[in-house]
Amino acid sequence: MPTPTRPTTPTPVWDPRQYLRHAGHRARPFVDLLARVPELPSGARIADLGCGPGTVTRLLAERWPDADIIGFDTSYEMLDRARSLAGPTPGGGYLDFDHADVAEWTPAPDEPYDLIVSNATLQWVPGHADSFARWVAGLAPGGTFAFQVPGNFGAPSHALMRELAESTRWRERLAGALRHDDAVLAPADYLDRLVTLGCETDVWETTYLHLLEGEDPVLDWVKGTGLRPILTALDDDPAARDTFLTEYAARLREAYPRGDRGTVFPFRRLFATARTP
Known part of the structure; x- marks a missing residue:
């Protein structure tokens, strides 16, 4: 008997303005990731997979101002925002953006x-760890190959x-709209995958x-990311969308009560750097 498969998650429609409402908090893990990336040679070539609106891609140009940097994303909405940042960088490098599906993206062997x-x-990206070999190649x-992913799929949010x-x-x-807690691997599994490829690895x-501040701030956060598939699935039915949000917001308020100084939102993230010999 064939093994049943989970329904394919529909491609979410992204809203750059909603995503950027918590831009400072969202950028922090990327800054921490870059702090563990070794220095690069002069005129380095850098690819950012899933660049979104380009705000963190720009941090790459600040760290390596003479690098040629290209950000890839599948969302035309995000790329429209990112391309306003494209152009020469003060250190003589260049920042650019292009459309690509990360699941299929493969570096050119001669570049x-x-x-x-x-x-x-x-x-x-389902099965993303299967792409590690061709990216490392x-x-x-x-x-260096470096990435950060959320590790909070078991959190109340x-x-x-x-x-x-x-x-x-x-x-x-x-049905099938949301990712599940197997959307990312366990840290030890990422370590094993990358060490097996011969990389000096840190996970x-x-x-x-x-x-977070404001009313229903956790809801406001996930409306920019994890909730996008739901919002996309209910886009043609505003009444149903609003009903879902009302019910979900009530549950979030109970799970993340507001205090005198705001709402504390714990967020676990997984990091990895892998350097080739």
Whole structure:
């Protein structure tokens, strides 16, 4: 008997303005990731897989101002925002953006990269660890592959979202819309994959305690990321979308109560750097 497969997650429609509402908090893990990337040669070539609106890609140009940097994304909405940042950089490098599906992207064999980096993107790519071999093969000698992914799929923000989407009321409408807790691997599995490829590897995890302000701030956060598939699936039915958001917001308020100084939102993230010999 064939093994049943989970329904394919629909491609979410992205909203750069909503995503950037928490830009400072979202950039922090990328800054921490770059702090563990070794220095690159002059005129380095860098690829950013899943560049989004380009705000963190720009940080690459600040760290390596003479590098040629290209950001790839599947979302035309995000790329429209990112391309406003394209152009020469003060150190003589260049920042550019292009459309590409990370799941299919393969570096050209005659144009190796000194750094391939991905920030909070690979969780959207089923089987992404199977691509590690071809990405590492696309690095120059001594090059680095570095990425960061959320590790909070078991947190209330995501568990409550899945619980509501899979409830009797919403199950038929939202079947297969959300990622599950297997969207990313365990840290030890990432370590094993990268060490097996012959890389000098460092894997770690950090839980950030974001202090959020405003009404329903956790809902506002996930509306820019994890909730996008739900919002996309209900886009043609505003009444149903608003009903789902109302029910979900009530559950989030209970899970993340507002304090005198704001709402604490713990967020676990997984990091890895892998350097070729």
